[in-house]
Amino acid sequence: MNLADDLQVAVTVRSPDLWHLCCDLVAAPSVNPPGDTTGPAAVLFDYLVDEGHHPSLVSADPTKPSVVSSIQGRSAGPHLVMNVHLDTMPTGPLDQWSVEPYELTDRADRWYGLGMGNMKGAAAAMAVAFVLLGERRDQWRGTVTFTAVSDEVVFGDAGAAHLIATAPELADPDGLLCGEGPGFMRLGLAEKGLLWCRVTAAAEPGHASNARQGSTAIARLALALVRLDALNDTIVELPADLDAVPVDQVDARRLSLNIGKVTGGTFIGQCSTHATAEVDIRIPPGLSLADVQVLLTEAVVGIDAVEIETIRGWEPNWTSLAHPLVAAVNGAAADVRGSAPELSVRLPASDASRWRSRGVGAICYGPQPTLSSGIDDYAESRAVRDCAVVYATAALRFLDTPPESFPWFSAAGEPDQKESTP
Secondary structure (H helix, E strand, O other), X not given: OOHHHHHHHXXXXXXXXHHHHHHHHHOXXXXXXXXXXXXXXXXXXXXXXXXXXXXXXXXXXXOOOEEEEEEEOOOOOOEEEEEXXXXXXXXXXXXXXXXXXXXXXXXXXXXXXXXXXXXXXHHHHHHHHHHHHHOOHHHOOOEEEEXXXXXXXXXXXXXXXXXXXXXXXHHOOOEEEEOOOOOOOOEEEEEOEEEXXXXXXXXXXXXXXXXXXXXXXXXXXXXXXXHHHHHHXXXXXXXXXXXXXOOOOHHHHEOEEEEEEEEEOOXXXXXXXEEEEEEEEEEOOOOOHHHHHHHHHHHOOOOOOEEEXXXXXXXXXXXXXXXXXXXXXXXXXXXXHOOOOOEEEEOOOOOHHHHHXXXXXXXXOOOOOOOOOOOOOEEEXXXXXXXXXXXXXXXXXXXXXXXXXXXXXXXXXXXXXXXXXX
16 A cells, blocks of 8 residues: 555544544634634644643744644654634625534535635645644654634734744745645745735815816725726736746736725815725735836826835745656645646635745645635535645655755745735
8 A cells, every 4th residue: 555545544544533623623713813713723733732732832922822743754854834714704795605604514425514615625624634644754854833823814923923033943844845835736936926016196275166077086096096907907928937827817917906995185175185995915926026116106107196115025935856856746635636736826815825925835635625714614525535634744755855856946025924814
C-alpha cells in the first residue's frame, strides 16, 4: 500500500471525526467583525487534547485566540507550518439561506454551513491530518506546527501577525501550507496584492441654488470614482515565475477596484464641502503598488481638490514552482484526486502572504468550492476528506526533502503596517 492509499484508509476511519469537527466548528459562530474565535478555538483545542496533543491558546486579544500545536518527527529536519483561520465572513441576509447557517447540513454530498468553504472545512481537514502525522512520527523528520488563527478575514493583527511577531520559531519555517483554497480545488501559488486608499474631495461652501456642474465636493468625488472604476479593465501579463497559470484565468491578471464606502455633505440644501470614499484595490502579479499609485494619480488629473492617500497595502506575492512544498502538494493531490491541481493566483488575500513577505515558501490548497464564500456556504464532503489526505501526504513528502533544497522563494514587497485593520 502506497503512502496516499494508507492515509486514505486512515482518513476514512476518521470520517466521523471530520463530520463532528465540522459540525462543532460551524455551530461556534466566529463572524468577523467582531471576530470572536473563542468558540471554534475551543473545539480544536479540545479535539487535539483528546488525541494526546498539547496545544496552546495564544491571544493578543482574549476574544480572538489562536490554537497552536507542534509535534516532532523521528529526528531533526524541516519545519512545516500548517495554517488555517477560524473567523468567517458575515452571513449576509439570513432569509436568503436555504439552511441554518450555524448547523451543518449534509445535502447531495455537500456540507453546508457558514464558514465551511472559508474555511472551517479546511480547519477540520488539517486538524485530522495533523493528528495522523502525530501517529506516524517515525516516518518523518523535523517539526510540524498546526496554527488555527483568528482575525484573518479583516487582515487583523490579532492572529497570524501576532504569532509571527511573538513566536520566532513560527515566523520563519521552511514552508507553510495554508488551507485557504483558491477555489475549484486549485493550488494557489500566488496572491494579489492589496491597496486600500482614501479618496477625498473638497469644495467651497454655498447654497444649493448656486451649485454649478462639478463645483461641489460630492460631484468632484463622483467624477473621480467613475474614472477610478474604469481601472477594473486593466489586464497585465503575469511574471515568468507564474507562466504555468492557465491563460484563461483572466481574473488572475486583472486589477480589481471596489468602491467600498462613500460619505459626504451635510444637508440637501447646502453644497457639499467635503466628500470621502474608501477604495479596495487587488493588484495582480505583474503590477506593483507604485504602478497602481501612478494609475490612481493619472485617473484624477484635472479634477479640482481631489486627493488620494494610502490606508494600507502590500505587494503581490508568490512562491516559486521550484519550492519543494509545491511538488509535495502537487504530487499528493495528483495521487489522491487522480490529476494534478490547476495552478492559480488567489484573488483575495490570505495569511500565507504574511509568511511569503518574510521569504517563506507558502502555498494555498483547500476545499473552498468557488472563488469566495457567501449565502449557503458549503464544501463538498469528498473535498474535505481528500484535503485531509492531501495535507498529510504532502507533509510527509515535504518533510523528507533534503535540507539542501531550502529555501526556494520569489516574492515582492512586505505588508505595510502603517495602519491596523479598520
